[in-house]
Amino acid sequence: SQTIHQWPATLVQxxxxxxxLECTVEGTSNPNLYWYRQAAGRGLQLLFYSVGxxxxxxxxxxxxxxxxxxxxxxxxxxxKLLLSDSGFYLCAWRxxxxxxxxxxxxxxxxxxxx
Amino acid sequence: AQSVAQPEDQVNxxxxxxxxxxxxxxxxxxxxxxxxxQYPNRGLQFLLKYITGDNLVKGSYGFExxxxxxxxxxxxxxxxxxxxxxxxxxxxxxxxxxxxxxNLIFGxxxxxxxxx
Numbered sequence: 001s002q003t004i005h006q007w008p009a010t011l012v013q014x015x016x017x018x019x020x021l022e023c024t025v026e027g028t029s030n031p032n033l034y035w036y037r038q039a040a041g042r043g044l045q046l047l048f049y050s051v052g053x054x055x056x057x058x059x060x061x062x063x064x065x066x067x068x069x070x071x072x073x074x075x076x077x078x079x080k081l082l083l084s085d086s087g088f089y090l091c092a093w094r095x096x097x098x099x100x101x102x103x104x105x106x107x108x109x110x111x112x113x114x
Numbered sequence: 115a116q117s118v119a120q121p122e123d124q125v126n127x128x129x130x131x132x133x134x135x136x137x138x139x140x141x142x143x144x145x146x147x148x149x150x151x152q153y154p155n156r157g158l159q160f161l162l163k164y165i166t167g168d169n170l171v172k173g174s175y176g177f178e179x180x181x182x183x184x185x186x187x188x189x190x191x192x193x194x195x196x197x198x199x200x201x202x203x204x205x206x207x208x209x210x211x212x213x214x215x216x217n218l219i220f221g222x223x224x225x226x227x228x229x230x
Contacts, residue, residue, distance in 0.1 A: 006157075034217075042202060042223040044158075049217060059217075090157055094216070101146050101165065101208060103218055105157035 002027035006091050006106040013113055019064075019078035021109050023091030026072065031093040033074040034103065035066055038088040050074060086113045116141045118207045120221035127195045127228050135190040135224045137205030146208040147188040148218065149179055151201050158204060164188060175199070195228045202226075 003026045013019060025031055035047040046059045048066035056066050063082050067075045074091055091106040117140045127133045139145055146165050150158040162173025169181045179190045190203060202225050206218040 032216075042225075044204065044220040044223075046217060088155075092158075101216065102148070102160055102163060104160060105150075107157045108155070110155065 002093070002095070002104065004091060004093055004104060004106040006089075006109050008109060009107065010110045011112070013081050013111065015083055015113055016080050019076070019081050019085070019111070021076040021089055021091075021111075023074040023076075023106055024072055025093045028072070028093065028095045030071060031095050033068060034092040034094070035074065035076050036090040036092065038090060038108075040087070044090070048076070081113045083113050086111055116207055116219045118205050118219050118221040120203075120205055120224045122224050123222075124225045124227065127226070129197050129228055129230050130194050133192050133195040133199070133226065133228070135203050135205075135226060137188045137190065137221060138186050139188060139205075139207040140186060141207055145186075145188075147179075147181060148206040148208075149173065149177070149188075149190050150204045150206065151175075152204065152223075153201050161190070161203075195226075197228050197230055200226055200228045 005024050007022055033050045037045045037047055048056055048058055050056050050068045053068055064078050089109045092103040094103045119138045121136055125135055148163045149161040151161055152158045161177050162171050162179055164171045164181045172178045177192050179188055181188050202223045204223050205221040208216055208218050
């Protein structure tokens, strides 16, 4: 079965510091991968998605970047964090076959920028 | 443009009563529709989806949803609510034509509160 991991689970960082959040998927090949941010309140904002290694599409211009160095690894980064980067970051994957069209989410990373 | 609306920020239900969480959508082609649930500080969990076929879709934890094309709705239902159903519920839509890489558009979420 497929499993999606995110780490760290929680993170407190000062303004201006760098960021690296990691997401890995097990049990599937060539998944579509997604990064979302959920600000306080609830709404989900799609930040980046990737259909393959090295292929990144950005949905919202911002202080963040994403990379996909391996088939099942998706990384969210920032060189200098802003207060507005605080939120709950969710990674998701979508595969093919019987799971076609369904996105499955990781446990999330709670980021607080102080 | 694709969009999805959840008109209620919060739904309050007594335990044992039926519950409905509303969702309406707008897509240019045939819709693919999804419901997810989120417990505090957790990721979203997939509940059910409508791609094609029967308008009544059954999912996890006793939930079901009814696809109504004429009303462009996909309301989530459960015959008898449990306190443990209290959570945040998200409706999502994808254009079945495959535009935008098939990305999902999420509603703003509805907080369900089930009281004993």
